[in-house]
Amino acid sequence: MSRLAAAPTVHDVAQLAGVSAGTVSKALNGRGQLREETRKRVQVAAEQLGFRANRLAKGLIEGRTYTVGVLTSDSFGRFTMPLMNGIEDSLGAGSVSTLLCDSRGDPLRERHYLAELLGRRVDGIFVTGRRADPRPSLGPLPVPVVYAMSRSEDPLDLSIVYDDVQGAGLATSHLLAVGRKRIAYVSGPARHLSTRLRQEGTERTLLAAGLSLPPARVLLGEWSESWGRSAAHLLLGSAERVDGIVCGSDQIARGVADELREAGVDVPGEVSLVGFDNWDVMVEASRPQLTTVEPNLKKLGQLAANRLLHAIDGGELGSGLVLLPCDLVLRQSSMPSGP
Amino acid sequence: MSRLAAAPTVHDVAQLAGVSAGTVSKALNGRGQLREETRKRVQVAAEQLGFRANRLAKGLIEGRTYTVGVLTSDSFGRFTMPLMNGIEDSLGAGSVSTLLCDSRGDPLRERHYLAELLGRRVDGIFVTGRRADPRPSLGPLPVPVVYAMSRSEDPLDLSIVYDDVQGAGLATSHLLAVGRKRIAYVSGPARHLSTRLRQEGTERTLLAAGLSLPPARVLLGEWSESWGRSAAHLLLGSAERVDGIVCGSDQIARGVADELREAGVDVPGEVSLVGFDNWDVMVEASRPQLTTVEPNLKKLGQLAANRLLHAIDGGELGSGLVLLPCDLVLRQSSMPSGP
DNA sequence: GTAACACCGGAAATCGATTTCCTGATTTTC
DNA sequence: GAAAATCAGGAAATCGATTTCCGGTGTTAC
Known part of the structure; x- marks a missing residue:
């Protein structure tokens, strides 16, 4: 694989298009008042350089990162997979990415990962695991937390599990x-x-x-x-x-x-x-x-993600235990008279 | 769950400790020349506020994010799991986090996620999937890419698979x-x-x-x-x-x-x-x-992560197909004379 | 012909942490 | 006691993208 040069910045695009950095930002984000011709020129220059806005810089300004953390105690096992799929379904639409952390059931490792996630200023956190048994709360955090397929011991936390x-x-x-x-x-x-x-x-x-x-x-x-x-x-x-x-x-x-x-x-x-x-x-x-x-783990993931996104957008997160109903799938093993 | 106030910054710590922002940074990172008393005072203030350096700001300066992307086509299936574990083993030591993206085998979705990862300025990317068959290369990128448990069609890419x-x-x-x-x-x-x-x-x-x-x-x-x-x-x-x-x-x-x-x-x-x-x-x-x-998928993941980390640190990534040997696990099904 | 106005786009501040440079203050040295 | 060296910590630049503010040009109105 050949390596490309370092990623281009607004300044590189600005130089190529013969405008200022601020104008590049406006042109690419459809803001400000620019001549259509200028906008086009910037877009062409950006395209040519393969420019892609640095999300870190954006995040620094916006105060949010469009990133959420997933803390799991279950080495991405069979139950976490469909859950993650549901979560991704809901997050993908808002182009929110997920940082996956596997504590492997070790509380020390979990604390380390939590610190890491907070340092990265994730917008929210999912906590999940293999076991349904109540687990210690992460405690009050600067970001919303949803316990999915996992219950927090603290009734002030929001826990979503299947019934x-x-x-x-x-x-x-x-x-x-x-x-x-x-x-x-x-x-x-x-x-x-x-x-x-x-x-x-x-x-x-x-x-x-x-x-x-x-x-x-x-x-x-x-x-x-x-x-x-x-x-x-x-x-x-x-x-x-x-x-x-x-x-x-x-x-x-x-x-x-x-x-x-x-x-x-x-x-x-x-x-x-x-x-x-x-x-x-x-x-x-x-x-x-x-x-x-x-x-219905996928649906559970979707619900958990929607609740988290809502809270990230300033809405109320809610608390307590939310039970999601299961469904029955009929096959031969139960039906004496045939399916 | 109760929500805490917004995360404190160096300035908050600086104000509390009665020093400048730059001094806070030096005190907390063991750099510069500070009196031991000052260093201590800053550390206490930071502790008190629960200060945690914003990795975005740090990443902006350092030019690296300590984040890698994992692009999988396999909804985190059974093969990806042990691989991810191996990857985490190697990355965890350097406190590198992983952004997990599941393209679900859809090339369009994959391109979208790739753009997302590059926008987030990940330091490197793993490409993996359920099928061992050769897959299209991502092409030349500004960051090193390792195809793990998956082969790129391009021999210039580095692909690591079991044999x-x-x-x-x-x-x-x-x-x-x-x-x-x-x-x-x-x-x-x-x-x-x-x-x-x-x-x-x-x-x-x-x-x-x-x-x-x-x-x-x-x-x-x-x-x-x-x-x-x-x-x-x-x-x-x-x-x-x-x-x-x-x-x-x-x-x-x-x-x-x-x-x-x-x-x-x-x-x-x-x-x-x-x-x-x-x-x-x-x-x-x-x-x-x-x-x-x-x-030996876990070992494969570790190897892939080590190669990627080496390339991130400026080393040579290498190319071509690397074959990792399998082991045989003996149980009853094969041994007529008993195990 | 001049005042008023819309229209473009640049300069500079901003986000948070780091780092370089630099200025006082203190200590050392002869 | 004066010059030199060391020390402590602040001011400001930096990373990259965004946004506010403002100045300059062109157009319209009276």
Whole structure:
């Protein structure tokens, strides 16, 4: 790759066009009163030199940088990706760029990155992470902060998350709707908030329908296929047969599906299965393909970005916890009568 | 979240400390000759106001921003993640931040982001993407560019990629080493460079061992488990039985493993299997767990970042294609005599 | 023919941090 | 005690783009 000379400045353009630096700025930004001929001449000169206004200088004057920071604790994992996409959707329109910082769960590193972002005078900050559990607040900052797919411990912060309870409720309602009555819940570690919330959603929905979720039908372990297989094995071994399973993740659901199939249990004929996350790789490779809860992370990102942009433009940011509803995506694993 | 007042400047600190702005700068940066008492006084004042130097102003003077851009065509997918981690490892030390831009494979969007990055006067740019196939060069730019995990069509650009041929060679050698002789290659679409390179690596290694890779043992389809299952089914139906399979991805390998197991073929007893990518989710959930090729993406990111930093500091960037060797990770799927 | 006015475009200030230059003040040296 | 050297810190220029203010030219009106 050949290197070009240093980037040209307004002065270079001014010289070439035979005008002053101020005039260049006016010509290129459609401000001031200039003859059409002059404007054209400047534009041609700018084009010729490949001139591009230095955003730093602009930012210094304007007092804003059109840059936001994203602080994540999740090495850009699978959940952060769709979120980032949503954020970019909303920011891109205003040509706001994102500085990505991955603290990898280390509070020290996070503080360092925060200082870095503030030094760069970002217009706002997103905080996100892999875990849904409440995290310490960054505290009061000179710029607006939105916690997306992540909750701040401080209720004065604005946290936007998807609704685990409602999502699990959707899954459960669906199982009830296809005629299932003895529902089990197989999920991740009990210490994870997501696990508990999704259990709550499942349980509440069952209670509302006059059914229950007895402890024997709650199996908590890890977020892995291997645990899904073990849990399914346990369920098969118990006296009472279940006919529907709400899984805490698609990975778990797939493990359950594999184990049931290999044990000769028909899914969805005998047992209906619902996953959580709508992770394409799992959902599509599973046999049968998984009905699952879609957490709408992209939409969450868009919403978070819109709220942040609004606050950057001087609007009210708001505070508290905002819950975004999940959707249900229907596939074969849950529907005994076919999709 | 409560909002703090606008960020304090050197002048605010200067006023509080009863000195001039220039003195504040000197005191905080350890430059100039100041009495220790004065230096201390300024530091206290800065601390009190929570002063943090505006990087924009600094960048304007220094002529560099300590910011690099990452242009990706891969919505921050699974391959970009470990790469980014490696990049951050190397950049973090120099407190260089990354502006992440996702063109989503759209050339128009890419041009827009490139203009944005140049306007922000980034010190350098990484270009990366999901596909290994050669991509158009960004052309000569005022800043150094490294194509990482992605090849530029222009040999004057510096492209750093992992070595598909060598990686597949490793896999094949390993199969030979455990006594396999009739090797098949199951992989993704033929139009993908990766598919062809990995085939080449497999074939070359076989030829070097006096064996061959007949067309009947090359099955190209998609990068999915489902294709892996289909391909395994095809292999089972053919007259001649294979005893080793090099798979173009872990997803494919897992599909193959599932199909073989369900057909009653013992893996690794009768057939040895090697995947590619070392994608934890696939590798660990597979039964048996997959021996696979590790493309060392994190290391690739570190190397790319070091090369870029060196060029930013005025060193030579270099050009051409740099191939980074892959490693082999041994697990059960390939070893008939146990690991 | 002169006053009033619109019209162009340049000079200079601005943003915030840094750095060079320079001026007093203090100390050292013979 | 005078000259020289050292020290401390302020004033101003600098980076690049923008914007305000203002002066000069050309045009219109009476």
